[in-house]
Structure formats: structure tokens, C-alpha cells
Amino acid sequence: MRITYKGDYALKAVLALSLKYGSSVVTIHDLAKDADIPIKFLEQVLLELKRGGFVDSRRGKIGGYFLVKPPHKIKIGDIVRFIDGPIEPIACLEKGYTGCRDIYKCAFRHIWQDVSSAISNIIDNVNFQELAAQVNLKQQVLTYSI
Amino acid sequence: MRITYKGDYALKAVLALSLKYGSSVVTIHDLAKDADIPIKFLEQVLLELKRGGFVDSRRGKIGGYFLVKPPHKIKIGDIVRFIDGPIEPIACLEKGYTGCRDIYKCAFRHIWQDVSSAISNIIDNVNFQELAAQVNLKQQVLTYSI
DNA sequence: TACTATCTCTATAAGATTAGTAGAGTATAC
DNA sequence: GTATACTCTACTAATCTTATAGAGATAGTA
Ligand code: FES
Ligand code: FES
Numbered sequence: 001m002r003i004t005y006k007g008d009y010a011l012k013a014v015l016a017l018s019l020k021y022g023s024s025v026v027t028i029h030d031l032a033k034d035a036d037i038p039i040k041f042l043e044q045v046l047l048e049l050k051r052g053g054f055v056d057s058r059r060g061k062i063g064g065y066f067l068v069k070p071p072h073k074i075k076i077g078d079i080v081r082f083i084d085g086p087i088e089p090i091a092c093l094e095k096g097y098t099g100c101r102d103i104y105k106c107a108f109r110h111i112w113q114d115v116s117s118a119i120s121n122i123i124d125n126v127n128f129q130e131l132a133a134q135v136n137l138k139q140q141v142l143t144y145s146i
Numbered sequence: 147m148r149i150t151y152k153g154d155y156a157l158k159a160v161l162a163l164s165l166k167y168g169s170s171v172v173t174i175h176d177l178a179k180d181a182d183i184p185i186k187f188l189e190q191v192l193l194e195l196k197r198g199g200f201v202d203s204r205r206g207k208i209g210g211y212f213l214v215k216p217p218h219k220i221k222i223g224d225i226v227r228f229i230d231g232p233i234e235p236i237a238c239l240e241k242g243y244t245g246c247r248d249i250y251k252c253a254f255r256h257i258w259q260d261v262s263s264a265i266s267n268i269i270d271n272v273n274f275q276e277l278a279a280q281v282n283l284k285q286q287v288l289t290y291s292i
Numbered sequence: 293t294a295c296t297a298t299c300t301c302t303a304t305a306a307g308a309t310t311a312g313t314a315g316a317g318t319a320t321a322c
Numbered sequence: 323g324t325a326t327a328c329t330c331t332a333c334t335a336a337t338c339t340t341a342t343a344g345a346g347a348t349a350g351t352a
Contacts, residue, residue: 003236060320090149118264131253205299206349
């Protein structure tokens with residue numbers, strides 16, 4: 001289990017779109033600029049997210065991307081798993097593993113299962129509405145303090 | 147954070163050596179055979195573990211590998227970190243990351259920190275004496291039931 | 293001493309993954 | 323019809339993973 005830059009970019013894009021959910025679309029250009037992501041790379045990520053049913057887009061002059069589902073229905077884990085694959089930390093927990101002679105006797109197996117659960121418990125319990133709220137709060141604090 | 151085959155092999159080797167701790171050395175050949183690991187690959191892993199101060203070896207006819215420290219002083223996390231590197235799930239938690247403009251405002255950061263802690267809490271709380279005991283117990287149950 | 297078992301060290305390599313880059317094509321608003 | 327923005331496919335350099343190959347060093351023993 002590793003969050004690649006691709007996954008990182010996807011999360012940031014979805015968060016940025018969450019902040020605009022229901023109000024407006026966001027262009028790849030703006031997303032890339034705001035989050036400091038190579039634009040051509042972000043293109044690919046967004047297309048993947050679109051194919052995954054997370055976002056949709058409109059072409060043309062006032063085009064851009066927008067979330068399909070409301071932010072509170074998208075969990076961090078959804079994006080991570082979709083972009084970077086299973087969160088299991090070791091091959092033996094995934095399908096088709098034949099490394100351990102008898103996985104039922106393997107002393108390590110339950111440890112990796114615990115690790116998987118622990119990770120799931122975190123990333124499947126935070127949705128993008130919560131994240132967006134946190135960001136808004138920080139913005140507000142910043143505004144007040146100026 | 148991903149446990150590679152190399153890490154997997156290292157853990158299995160250390161567990162096998164834990165079972166023999168204080169009584170005898172184990173040859174690469176036997177280790178490789180028991181755990182079904184390519185022998186030339188295991189050689190490299192054991193050399194690395196030796197350089198890391200986890201195991202030591204004796205050459206010659208009655209040679210082989212043995213643990214340097216007692217099993218209860220070696221945690222799974224020690225081996226994992228040494229062989230597969232930091233357990234952090236994303237680059238931004240490691241040194242020299244410059245991706246996020248301001249990591250203190252990044253909404254994701256604390257999540258990855260939580261994930262790191264959760265992983266550490268598991269792999270740094272199991273030592274090889276405990277693992278070896280579990281293996282011995284399973285062996286016993288097996289023997290009784292025959 | 294010669295032999296053999298065992299560890300030691302360095303080099304090489306195929307395949308996969310990662311993190312991009314490039315460029316031509318399609319749709320839409322104005 | 324043109325500017326703007328998304329779409330799609332291909333390519334690439336660098337790195338990592340998972341090994342394999344082979345010569346060398348050391349220790350016990352007949
Ligand atoms: S079954 Fe996962 S390491 Fe053995
Ligand atoms: S600081 Fe880690 S993703 Fe922003």
C-alpha cells in the first residue's frame with residue numbers, strides 16, 4: 001500500500017472539486033495551478049476519475065470538471081483504492097498469492113490483516129465533505145486573523 | 147509503505163532463526179528450502195540483515211546463520227523498516243518533500259500521519275519471541291491431534 | 293594437504309511501476 | 323469560425339523489484 005503522486009493528485013483534485021460542489025465547474029488548468037500539479041499529468045488523472053464515475057466534465061469555453069456525487073458520499077478510501085489499488089500492505093493478502101505454503105499456518109498473516117483493517121478504518125471514515133469543511137474553517141480563521 | 151518479497155523473506159528468515167535461537171545455526175540452504183525462497187535471493191537478504199546487525203554467520207562446514215539479539219528484542223517493525231524502508235504511506239511524510247505548498251494547511255496530512263501511527267502501533271508491538279511461541283503452539287496442537 | 297560445505301561479494305538483467313511529456317483530435321460558447 | 327477546454331493514445335526516462343550468475347573466502351575434516 002503506497003499513495004503515489006497520482007493518488008495524491010487525485011485526492012487534491014477531488015477535494016478542490018468538493019469545495020465547488022453544486023456551484024461551479026473547475027478547469028484542469030486552475031486545478032493544476034492551485035495544487036501545483038503538472039497539467040498534462042493531471043489531465044490523465046481526471047480522465048481516470050471520470051471513467052471511475054467520480055467526476056464528470058463539460059467541454060468548450062465554459063467547460064471544466066465537477067463532482068458527480070455529493071462530497072459526503074465520497075470517502076478518501078474510495079479514491080485511494082480506485083487510483084492506487086488495494087490498500088493491502090503485502091502481496092499475500094491479495095488474490096492469486098502462492099508464496100506461503102500454508103497461509104493458515106503463517107504467523108505473519110494476521111498481522112498484515114490487522115494492518116489492512118487499521119488503514120481501512122482511517123481512510124474509509126473520512127469523506128470529502130468533512131475535509132472541505134476543515135479547509136473552509138482554516139480559511140475563515142485566516143480571514144478573521146487578518 | 148509496501149512489504150516487498152524481500153521484506154517478506156527477511157521476516158520469515160528471522161522467524162526461522164528465532165525458533166533456533168541459542169541452540170543451533172541454520173544454513174541458507176535450509177532456510178530457503180523451508181520457506182520456499184530462491185536461494186540466491188535469500189543470500190542477499192541475509193547479508194543485508196547481517197550488515198544491519200540483526201544476524202551473524204559462521205562459514206565453513208558447520209556454518210550457518212544465527213540471531214545476534216534474543217528474539218524478544220527484535221520487533222517486526224525493525225525488520226520491515228530496515229529492509230523495505232520507512233512505513234510512511236506517502237512521500238509527503240518523508241524527508242525532503244516539497245509537493246504541498248504549505249503542509250500545515252494540507253487537509254490530508256494528519257490522515258497519513260494517523261495511518262503511519264496505526265501501522266507502527268501494530269508492527270512495533272509484536273516481537274519475534276511472540277511469533278515463535280505462536281508457531282510452537284501450532285506445532286504442538288498439530289502433534290497432539292495426530 | 294586436499295576436499296567440500298558454507299558464507300561473501302559484485303555484476304547483470306528482465307519486467308514492472310512511476311511520473312511525467314507530446315501531440316493530434318473533439319466539443320462548445322460566443 | 324475561432325478560442326477554449328476536455329479527450330485520447332503514444333512515448334519515455336528513471337527507478338524498483340525480483341531475481342540469476344559466478345568467482346572468491348573460510349572452516350572443518352579425511
Ligand atoms: S500468508 Fe502472508 S506472509 Fe505468509
Ligand atoms: S502534506 Fe501530505 S498530502 Fe499535503
